[in-house]
Amino acid sequence: MKTLDWERMLLNELPTTFMLEVAVRVLFAYLLVFAFLKLSGRRGVRQLSLFELVVILTLGSAAGDVAFYEDVPLLPIAGVFFFLLLLYRATLWAMDRFPRVGLWIEGGPVTIIRDGQYDMPALRQQNISCDEFFMELRQLGVEHLGQVRLGILEVDGDLSLYYYSDEMVRPGLSVLPEEFKSCYRKVPDSGMYACSTCGAIQLMLQEQQGVCERCDNEHWTPALESTRCH
Incomplete structure (x- = not known):
């Protein structure tokens, strides 16, 4: 040939x-x-x-x-x-x-955010990475998890979100790209911090080092409390 x-x-x-x-x-x-x-x-x-x-x-x-x-x-x-x-x-x-x-055949809806924190095992079960998950949230106008009361992954792959009212927004993990948030092992100031892995919120004192009770992570990022832009 x-x-x-x-x-x-x-x-x-x-x-x-x-x-x-x-x-x-x-x-x-x-x-x-x-x-x-x-x-x-x-x-x-x-x-x-x-x-x-x-x-x-x-x-x-x-x-x-x-x-x-x-x-x-x-x-x-x-x-x-x-x-x-x-x-x-x-x-x-x-x-x-x-x-x-x-x-x-199709599975059922899966709850992946509850009370401002996301369910890591549910995300892993659905083979969804945190980066992909955060991208979906940003496209829906979410800045941090504390703005979301309930998040459900539907059988067709769409994400249904139920938000807190502005008065009820709680501190939450930022879903912005890494360049827009800081991550610490020893926090520089006292305040509310979010676990960088699972989003658990904890009040921490200046220079404090902490271990997340949910996932044993040792890195923290300042929790955001901003309301959604309407």
């Missing part, structure tokens, strides 16, 4: 007119995926659950095959889409009829 054979790399043994067939196949795959999304009732990608994402990836694989391979006939691919739609509808029916099935 000749290396860097452009004729083989571009079309191999296919005629140039096969590009017209590729266009027809892509249009066919596009219409099938579009029809599936319309029939399934999805309005947007953000609404996709884990099960629905698996279905879409399966559709994408089938659509890719029919678009690029000349030996893949169209009708079997249409059958794949049809039976996937039936499977999708049957699974939704089972999830609605039997709640345990839905819980097994």
